Amino acid sequence: xxxxxxxxxxxxxxxxxxxxxxxxxxxxxxxxxxxxxxxxxxxxxxxxxxxxxxxxxxxxxxxxxxxxxxxxxxxxxxxxxxxxxxxxxxxxxxxxxxxxxxxxxxxxxxxxxxxxxxxxxxxxxxxxxxxxxxxxxxxxxxxxxxxxxxxxxxxxxxxxxxxxxxxxxxxxxxxxxxxxxxxxxxxxxxxxxxxxxxxxx
Amino acid sequence: xxxxxxxxxxxxxxxxxxxxxxxxxxxxxxxxxxxxxxxxxxxxxxxxxxxxxxxxxxxxxxxxxxxxxxxxxxxxxxxxxxxxxxxxxxxxxxxxxxxxxxxxxxxxxxxxxxxxxxxxxxxxxxxxxxxxxxxxxxxxxxxxxxxxxxxxxxxxxxxxxxxxxxxxxxxxx
Numbered sequence: 001x002x003x004x005x006x007x008x009x010x011x012x013x014x015x016x017x018x019x020x021x022x023x024x025x026x027x028x029x030x031x032x033x034x035x036x037x038x039x040x041x042x043x044x045x046x047x048x049x050x051x052x053x054x055x056x057x058x059x060x061x062x063x064x065x066x067x068x069x070x071x072x073x074x075x076x077x078x079x080x081x082x083x084x085x086x087x088x089x090x091x092x093x094x095x096x097x098x099x100x101x102x103x104x105x106x107x108x109x110x111x112x113x114x115x116x117x118x119x120x121x122x123x124x125x126x127x128x129x130x131x132x133x134x135x136x137x138x139x140x141x142x143x144x145x146x147x148x149x150x151x152x153x154x155x156x157x158x159x160x161x162x163x164x165x166x167x168x169x170x171x172x173x174x175x176x177x178x179x180x181x182x183x184x185x186x187x188x189x190x191x192x193x194x195x196x197x198x199x200x201x
Numbered sequence: 202x203x204x205x206x207x208x209x210x211x212x213x214x215x216x217x218x219x220x221x222x223x224x225x226x227x228x229x230x231x232x233x234x235x236x237x238x239x240x241x242x243x244x245x246x247x248x249x250x251x252x253x254x255x256x257x258x259x260x261x262x263x264x265x266x267x268x269x270x271x272x273x274x275x276x277x278x279x280x281x282x283x284x285x286x287x288x289x290x291x292x293x294x295x296x297x298x299x300x301x302x303x304x305x306x307x308x309x310x311x312x313x314x315x316x317x318x319x320x321x322x323x324x325x326x327x328x329x330x331x332x333x334x335x336x337x338x339x340x341x342x343x344x345x346x347x348x349x350x351x352x353x354x355x356x357x358x359x360x361x362x363x364x365x366x367x368x369x370x371x372x373x374x
Binding site for chain 2: 014015018025032052054166167169180189193
């Protein structure tokens with residue numbers, strides 16, 4: 001029997017298709033990526049079997065965290081700048097152009113109007129560290145209601161979404177819903193995580 | 202100058218051939234870089250948008266005359282208690298109905314909502330009454346159950362003292 005000769009191949013392989021594929025993927029992810037916005041607080045939302053997706057734009061997000069602090073956020077830089085102007089006029093607080101710019105880049109915040117100026121003056125790294133007390137929602141100083149009303153006046157197309165933490169107390173959420181209803185908002189969204197829909201009922 | 206020197210070097214005659222180097226280049230660093238970028242973009246992309254649940258609250262009506270009273274036979278109340286407890290009863294609190302404890306698991310409140318007593322009665326209205334100690338998760342869970350079981354008529358209602366009393370008497374906490 002003749003010896004079987006193992007054919008020795010050159011170990012270097014042609015990587016061109018691989019590179020092509022990789023760059024295609026890189027391009028795809030670069031174009032679809034929208035950087036994760038800096039949230040002022042992390043919330044763990046409950047899950048539901050609902051399959052409706054939240055719209056991309058014109059959304060007010062009211063965040064209720066596990067300590068029942070309320071945060072307010074809206075998208076759109078122009079909306080935010082116009083909104084801050086209106087709120088500044090209402091509460092008699094003046095903001096500089098720079099503060100307006102900072103505010104328009106903020107995804108959400110949770111301070112009363114009186115502390116907003118000092119929050120905007122901070123460095124963005126310091127802003128992450130600071131403990132934001134939440135927006136006042138009691139009936140004496142209902143700032144959340146004003147924020148919502150002014151946002152709706154600025155941009156009438158907005159949809160309101162409530163993003164609550166699993167452990168948020170019900171009375172706080174109820175208060176937020178009441179504020180919305182006082183402003184004649186009877187349709188809103190609750191942001192939840194995905195959960196498989198049970199099939200056997 | 203260079204030309205002259207070159208000619209002097211190849212004194213043997215014969216054509217001077219340009220050395221043909223291989224056209225293949227080592228692509229490994231390129232692949233490394235591309236893979237790194239893919240990983241980076243994959244991790245920073247928020248791919249799936251969060252789900253939402255749309256709820257419509259009834260318009261607040263301050264005029265009690267325009268509201269209709271619910272008949273006892275068409276009423277079901279779900280009370281969301283502390284520590285993820287859930288109770289339900291049929292009828293009105295004034296008639297001292299039996300309060301039954303249930304759970305958020307698949308065999309709990311969902312079974313009740315799909316039972317003939319609820320499903321066969323088209324006018325059956327489910328009232329969800331969360332207590333002060335309940336969590337937001339409880340509310341979402343119960344709204345989800347109502348959606349899963351396709352219960353059309355339901356409302357979020359503030360808890361009344363009669364409900365609390367009923368719960369205290371029968372469950373005793």
